Amino acid sequence: MGGHGEKPKANVQTxxxxxxxxxxxxxxxxxxxxxxxxxxxxxxxxxxxxxxxAVDEAGHFVGSVSGGCIEGAVIEAATQxxxxxxxxxxxxxxxxxxxxxxxxxxxxxxxxFVEPVE
Amino acid sequence: xxxxxLARIAQAQQKREALVVVTRLADGAQCVFDAAGxxxxxxxxxxxxxxxxxxxxxxxxxxxxxxxxxxxxAYVPSPRLLIIGAVHIAQALAPMAAAAGFEVVVIDPRGAFxxxxxxxxxxxxxxxxxxxxxxxxxxxxxxxxxxxxDPKLDDPALELALPSQVFYIGALGSRRTHEKRLGRxxxxxLGDKVGRIHSPIGLDLGGRSPAxxxxxxxxxxxxxxxxxxxx
Numbered sequence: 001m002g003g004h005g006e007k008p009k010a011n012v013q014t015x016x017x018x019x020x021x022x023x024x025x026x027x028x029x030x031x032x033x034x035x036x037x038x039x040x041x042x043x044x045x046x047x048x049x050x051x052x053x054a055v056d057e058a059g060h061f062v063g064s065v066s067g068g069c070i071e072g073a074v075i076e077a078a079t080q081x082x083x084x085x086x087x088x089x090x091x092x093x094x095x096x097x098x099x100x101x102x103x104x105x106x107x108x109x110x111x112x113f114v115e116p117v118e
Numbered sequence: 119x120x121x122x123x124l125a126r127i128a129q130a131q132q133k134r135e136a137l138v139v140v141t142r143l144a145d146g147a148q149c150v151f152d153a154a155g156x157x158x159x160x161x162x163x164x165x166x167x168x169x170x171x172x173x174x175x176x177x178x179x180x181x182x183x184x185x186x187x188x189x190x191x192a193y194v195p196s197p198r199l200l201i202i203g204a205v206h207i208a209q210a211l212a213p214m215a216a217a218a219g220f221e222v223v224v225i226d227p228r229g230a231f232x233x234x235x236x237x238x239x240x241x242x243x244x245x246x247x248x249x250x251x252x253x254x255x256x257x258x259x260x261x262x263x264x265x266x267x268d269p270k271l272d273d274p275a276l277e278l279a280l281p282s283q284v285f286y287i288g289a290l291g292s293r294r295t296h297e298k299r300l301g302r303x304x305x306x307x308l309g310d311k312v313g314r315i316h317s318p319i320g321l322d323l324g325g326r327s328p329a330x331x332x333x334x335x336x337x338x339x340x341x342x343x344x345x346x347x348x349x
Contacts, residue, residue: 020128027121035119039143039189040181050179050191087146113189115146118121 019063023054023117032057033117034078038065038110039089045108054117057082065112066092077114087115119148123158126150127193134195134257136174140166143187162188195259196221197343202247202275203266204231207290210332211263212240218336225250225275226266247275256282261339263319264289273302280311286342288319288335316342 026033036053038045046067053063053071055078065074070092077088093109123139130137130152138151142160149158151170156162162170166182170190173180177194181187199215201208204226212222225243226232232242243250256262262279263286264272272289279287280303289299296317303312320334321341 018128018131020124020131023124024128027124037141037189037191039141039187048179049181049189087143089143113141113143113146115119115141117119117124 019052019054022062026054026056027117032082034081034114035117036065036074036078036112036114039113040111041108042093042110043108045110047110053078055079055082066110070110070112074112074114081114081116085116087113089113119146120158123148123150126152130193131195134198134255134259136177136195137193138170138173138190139193140170140182140188140190143189195257198223198260199339200225200251200254200256200260200262200275202226202262202264202271203268203290204228204233204237204242205265205267206328207265207331207335209236210329211265211335212237214329214332214336215339216240218340220261220339223250223254226271247271248278251275251278256284258283258285260284261286261343262288263335263339265319267291267295269299269302273299273306276303276315277306277308280308280314286316286339287314288316288338290319291317293318 023033023035033054033056036055038047038049038051041049047065051065053061053065053074055061055075059075061075064071074090077090081088090112127137127139135152139148140160140162141148147160149156149160149162156167163184166184166188169182173190173192177192179191181189196219198221201211201222201224204224208224212224215222223241223243224232224237225245225247227244227246229244232244256279262275262284264275266272267290276287276289289296291299300312316338320331321337323330323334325331325334
């Protein structure tokens with residue numbers, strides 16, 4: 001009977017695998033990884049505080065910190081964080097030059113904390 | 119994030135335990151709060167620790183007060199739907215509930231019903247309901263629906279669910295079937311609890327097909343989850 005069986009070894013998050021299980025698997029496979037977390041929001045940001053995005057060295061990611069508009073910039077920062085080992089606090093908003101470039105058009109502002117995963 | 123913290127979060131999610139991780143954004147130092155207390159490199163002031171501990175109940179993630187920016191991330195169990203009876207309505211309900219963010223388990227010891235062909239991608243459990251529920255646990259983030267139409271399966275599940283913390287209990291069946299069921303449960307000593315059972319199950323949407331009834335059941339489960347029992 002299915003259900004309690006082993007999980008597939010695909011390089012994506014399976015339906016039943018949590019983001020943290022994915023992170024543990026990446027680390028067990030020796031891949032550097034970083035975790036991004038929405039730590040504050042103002043206005044109409046699409047994802048609430050606490051939302052996570054996990055990124056591996058090759059830029060594979062699971063989870064989301066926005067409707068998709070800032071993920072690219074967060075993944076880029078995550079790559080730097082993996083290399084330096086130092087966390088970063090990112091801020092995106094409509095009045096922000098970078099946010100225009102990455103397209104945070106929803107009118108909100110969001111702070112994202114990116115930390116390396118040991 | 120330290121490897122131990124990562125392991126702790128994954129373990130808590132698997133065991134359906136609540137956990138709060140507090141991070142100092144200036145340097146990434148962290149501490150972990152669980153039911154047993156706190157641990158980790160970051161030491162909090164007593165009032166901040168109390169704020170973090172209060173997040174267990176609300177499940178909210180938020181910044182704590184104080185001069186430093188401390189972000190508290192609450193991890194609480196995701197909602198879960200336990201379905202007794204691998205019947206036609208369950209075939210429609212299981213994927214709908216999964217799409218709505220529920221962990222779904224279909225429990226039915228009858229192999230012909232609980233087959234992977236009938237339930238692709240759904241977690242199936244072929245134990246008897248009383249064994250399955252004892253193993254899975256009945257916590258406050260869990261809803262239980264008895265759909266089998268068979269008292270041998272539905273009754274033991276209801277007997278365990280009624281005194282438990284589950285936030286929703288529903289049972290399929292006609293008024294007459296339900297009256298008989300209530301009689302059996304009263305005989306089992308659960309007379310003061312049987313009012314918890316939603317029957318007829320689901321919101322009154324007027325639908326008749328298995329999928330339409332599944333929508334009505336899922337809608338009622340979601341309504342009770344957010345609004346509580348209408349009373």
